Amino acid sequence: MGTFFHRHRGATPYLLLAPGVLWLAIFFVIPLAFLGYESLQSGLFPNFEFTWQFSNFSDGIRDYHTQLLRSFVYAGIATLACLVLAYPLVYWIAFRAGAWRNLFLLFIVAPFFVTYLVRTLAWLNILADEGPVVGILRDLHILGPDGRLLATTFAVVSGITYNFFPFMALPIYVSLEQMDARLLEAAKDLYASPIQAFIRVTLPLSAPGIVAGTLLTFIPAAGDFINAALLGTPNQAMIGNVIQSKFLESLDYPSAAALSFILMGLILVALLVYARIVGSERLTG
Amino acid sequence: MTTVAALPPRARRSVASRTWAFVKRHALTVYALLVVGYLMLPIAVVIMFSFNHPTGRFNYVWNEFTFSNWFHWNDVLGIQDAIVRSLEVGLLATIVATALGTLMALAIVRHHFVGRGATNVLVFLPMSTPEIVLGASLLTLFLNTTAVFQLGFITIFIAHVMFIVSFVVVTVKARLIGFDRHLEEAAMDLGANEVTTFRKVTLPLIAPAMLAAALLGFALSIDDFVITYFNAGGTQTFPIFVWGIARVAVPPQVNVIASAIFIVAIAIALTNVFWEYRSAKRTRGAT
Numbered sequence: 001m002g003t004f005f006h007r008h009r010g011a012t013p014y015l016l017l018a019p020g021v022l023w024l025a026i027f028f029v030i031p032l033a034f035l036g037y038e039s040l041q042s043g044l045f046p047n048f049e050f051t052w053q054f055s056n057f058s059d060g061i062r063d064y065h066t067q068l069l070r071s072f073v074y075a076g077i078a079t080l081a082c083l084v085l086a087y088p089l090v091y092w093i094a095f096r097a098g099a100w101r102n103l104f105l106l107f108i109v110a111p112f113f114v115t116y117l118v119r120t121l122a123w124l125n126i127l128a129d130e131g132p133v134v135g136i137l138r139d140l141h142i143l144g145p146d147g148r149l150l151a152t153t154f155a156v157v158s159g160i161t162y163n164f165f166p167f168m169a170l171p172i173y174v175s176l177e178q179m180d181a182r183l184l185e186a187a188k189d190l191y192a193s194p195i196q197a198f199i200r201v202t203l204p205l206s207a208p209g210i211v212a213g214t215l216l217t218f219i220p221a222a223g224d225f226i227n228a229a230l231l232g233t234p235n236q237a238m239i240g241n242v243i244q245s246k247f248l249e250s251l252d253y254p255s256a257a258a259l260s261f262i263l264m265g266l267i268l269v270a271l272l273v274y275a276r277i278v279g280s281e282r283l284t285g
Numbered sequence: 286m287t288t289v290a291a292l293p294p295r296a297r298r299s300v301a302s303r304t305w306a307f308v309k310r311h312a313l314t315v316y317a318l319l320v321v322g323y324l325m326l327p328i329a330v331v332i333m334f335s336f337n338h339p340t341g342r343f344n345y346v347w348n349e350f351t352f353s354n355w356f357h358w359n360d361v362l363g364i365q366d367a368i369v370r371s372l373e374v375g376l377l378a379t380i381v382a383t384a385l386g387t388l389m390a391l392a393i394v395r396h397h398f399v400g401r402g403a404t405n406v407l408v409f410l411p412m413s414t415p416e417i418v419l420g421a422s423l424l425t426l427f428l429n430t431t432a433v434f435q436l437g438f439i440t441i442f443i444a445h446v447m448f449i450v451s452f453v454v455v456t457v458k459a460r461l462i463g464f465d466r467h468l469e470e471a472a473m474d475l476g477a478n479e480v481t482t483f484r485k486v487t488l489p490l491i492a493p494a495m496l497a498a499a500l501l502g503f504a505l506s507i508d509d510f511v512i513t514y515f516n517a518g519g520t521q522t523f524p525i526f527v528w529g530i531a532r533v534a535v536p537p538q539v540n541v542i543a544s545a546i547f548i549v550a551i552a553i554a555l556t557n558v559f560w561e562y563r564s565a566k567r568t569r570g571a572t
Contacts, residue, residue, distance in 0.1 A: 012392075013392040013398040014392075017389055017404060020389040024447065028411050028447055031422035031423045031425060035422040037425075037429075038429075085320050091313070093317070102558045102562065103558060107321050107324055111327070113504070114328055114547050115508055115523065115542075117531065118539060118540070119327050122331045128346070223416060230531065247421055260417070264414070264415070
């Protein structure tokens with residue numbers, strides 16, 4: 001075997017790659033092609049026919065633009081909330097936590113160790129009508145006597161925020177941790193106030209982390225359906241809920257496949273707009 | 286700072302301004318700890334309600350402390366099978382994905398070849414595709430090839446390997462980049478062939494990265510709901526079981542299992558934190 005590798009040096013990388021690439025090609029790339037094929041079919045389950053049915057796409061947008069828009073609005077708000085919650089925390093961990101850094105990082109990833117569905121169900125306990133949070137808010141007259149938190153937009157968006165928080169926090173932490181602390185000293189020596197130093201030095205240097213975190217949070221959030229299903233009502237249904245129920249309940253594969261592509265396309269558009277705003281070199285590098 | 290605070294003009298400042306100074310100094314710490322509290326709250330709730338003795342069918346309101354859910358963790362029909370299935374899928378998929386991913390990482394970091402960029406893209410894409418699209422597209426493949434694939438254990442396994450591989454590649458790659466190639470060249474100069482060099486030098490050096498990748502892969506597999514849900518057919522993993530029962534009433538045993546998984550994961554992570562802390566201390570002591 002050793003001599004075989006010797007004789008075919010140029011082939012080595014391809015041999016190493018072959019099993020993994022084949023797996024991804026057969027079970028990731030080809031399925032996407034099948035999804036595309038499915039999205040242009042027409043008919044009723046189980047007799048679908050390939051008819052170049054482009055109307056699946058236009059019908060999908062016409063019938064579900066509310067859910068599409070809602071997905072992106074919810075994902076956008078949740079991403080922003082993650083940023084506001086995560087940035088000060090990881091800043092504190094990177095610059096103030098000292099020897100406790102790794103322990104606090106563990107606190108950030110700890111939610112991942114509780115099964116996704118179970119940690120989402122925990123919010124049912126917390127936000128329940130008989131629970132303490134609703135009780136306090138009712139006493140403070142922030143909520144009316146019949147006001148609830150469950151089955152509201154608030155519940156769904158905060159569920160999404162909680163579930164994808166680590167995706168925002170970790171990349172920002174990495175970018176802050178790599179920062180050279182002497183730059184801040186230099187800024188101070190040059191008479192920058194702490195706020196100026198933050199805006200002119202720290203923030204720009206952590207921008208790659210913010211960009212990566214935003215993408216890692218926004219993309220899965222836009223396709224999520226668990227939070228809307230468990231914490232919301234049909235009034236909070238996102239596009240993921242529609243795709244899921246069409247695929248697995250009403251068995252309307254063509255329109256579900258078309259909606260999947262619309263979701264991916266819109267995410268791509270959102271990414272391009274975002275790249276335009278933050279500068280494309282930051283997005284890739 | 287302390288000497289300044291002891292000076293008379295400082296001491297005479299009003300309570301309000303002193304409170305404000307305190308808030309200003311500690312606001313960030315307080316905010317950080319509040320966010321940590323927010324992150325821990327649902328976890329605490331999950332663990333707490335694993336010890337609850339619910340009044341009715343619903344485990345939403347605290348009633349009475351009991352250990353019985355932990356002793357009778359498999360009292361709910363189907364829960365034990367679901368956990369066993371999750372562990373089986375997790376182990377198998379992790380082993381296969383770690384092997385495939387490590388080989389890919391070796392090729393990408395070590396070799397310059399035509400198609401390297403394309404391979405990187407192929408690895409990156411599954412991670413940046415929404416899970417629902419991954420699940421749905423695989424389902425269409427399986428539905429169109431029913432002669433080969435029947436939905437069930439095997440399709441769950443295939444799906445898990447597919448989405449774990451990318452994470453393995455990224456994890457192992459990060460480790461390989463900072464790796465001294467001279468060690469391997471030295472082994473070859475001493476007459477070892479490629480296979481022996483790989484076994485005796487490369488493998489021991491990348492083993493920690495492979496272990497980290499495998500742990501991550503296992504965690505991803507055991508937690509996955511969306512992709513599994515699309516490709517499970519009638520087979521139940523633990524998350525699928527929870528989804529099904531969530532529509533009726535979640536028994537406290539679900540909290541018991543989730544707490545147990547959490548405790549095991551935290552124990553592994555804490556061991557790692559402690560280990561790194563100690564080895565960091567040792568290297569500092571050595572220099």
